[in-house]
Amino acid sequence: MALLEVENLHIAVSVGGVLQPVVRGISFTVDDNETLGIVGESGCGKSMTSLAIMGLLEGTPVRITDGSIRYDGTELLQLSSKQRRAIMGNRMAMIFQEPMTSLNPVYRIGDQIIESLRQHKSISKKAARARAIELLDLVRIPNPSERVDSFPHQMSGGQRQRVMIAMALSCDPKLLIADEPTTALDVTVQKEVLELMSDLQERTGTAIIIISHDLGVIAETCDKVSVMYRGKIVEAGTTENLFERLAHPYTRGLLNSIPVVDHDVEWLEAIPGRVPTLGEELSGCAFHPRCPIATGLCIAKTPGDTYIAGNHAVKCHYADQVAS
Ligand SMILES: Nc1ncnc2c1ncn2[C@@H]1O[C@H](COP(=O)(O)OP(=O)(O)OP(=O)(O)O)[C@@H](O)[C@H]1O
Ligand SMILES: [Mg+2]
Structure with missing residues (x-):
């Protein structure tokens, strides 16, 4: 059993009384001494996920509509905020x-x-x-x-x-969530802050979640990675497995928008298009309007997980081709 287990988490925001889904069924675990990176573009639901884990959504228009968040085996979503404070103390x-x-x-x-x-x-x-x-x-x-x-x-x-x-x-804390700890900082300071966090982890064994939109930052600091697009985890795996064979076109786009990467030149520009707005429903794979290899299948059918190696899971109909 991992320290933190998030399973099939759904989060929606109430806009004019209508619940608009934002996080659409994500699952991940983090253990003691482990660092998970969550990466994805602005608006994909990263901060909402961390606020949900922290129990900080009360009094906001944001609702957890389904799923489970367990800490050390205790289901947090069934606790009142008072019980939660009593049980959890300051463990996060x-x-x-x-x-x-x-x-x-x-x-x-x-x-x-x-x-x-x-x-x-x-x-x-x-x-x-x-x-x-x-x-x-x-x-x-x-x-x-x-x-x-x-x-x-x-x-x-x-x-x-x-x-x-x-x-x-x-x-x-036993679990530390760092939401974009580095965006406002220049590159050298960013590096120092991240090194500091991994030093602290070595000393104290803290479980860490780092949230970022920079896949490079994640690659350097995390044991495993979950890539989010529009409220779903579209690619996940150990940092090693994932970077060895990036298998989702979105992840490849994210990485290759970092200018130091010299392969796959056709991906070099930022990913075209934009994240669809809240409430805009898309059939099939939500990335299809921006994906350079999308076909009719991608519009018609929502992709499930394809496993590349071990736990490296990818939601793309063409994951095997993208990975090769
Ligand atoms: N209180 C709120 N009311 C209405 N919409 C909200 C609220 N909080 C977040 N949202 C919307 O929910 C979506 C997810 O927001 P979230 O803050 O989790 O994104 P994010 O992935 O952290 O983005 P960023 O990288 O910009 O921090 C966004 O479309 C955002 O506009
Ligand atoms: Mg955020």
């Missing part, structure tokens, strides 16, 4: 997409970490401050005993992102 933490919206600009960062620590543990102010400095040091903020008194705007984007990681770690 999330780093949000935009650090400036999650840090309060009017409080010193140290005080924000201290508050988070004291919410989760009975610990004196003095001990919490010492722990806050330790955490800032752990995420490699220089001069942590001075920086603990900085305000968010006095730090760089990369430093703020690290402070967010320090806050997420303040409760010693």
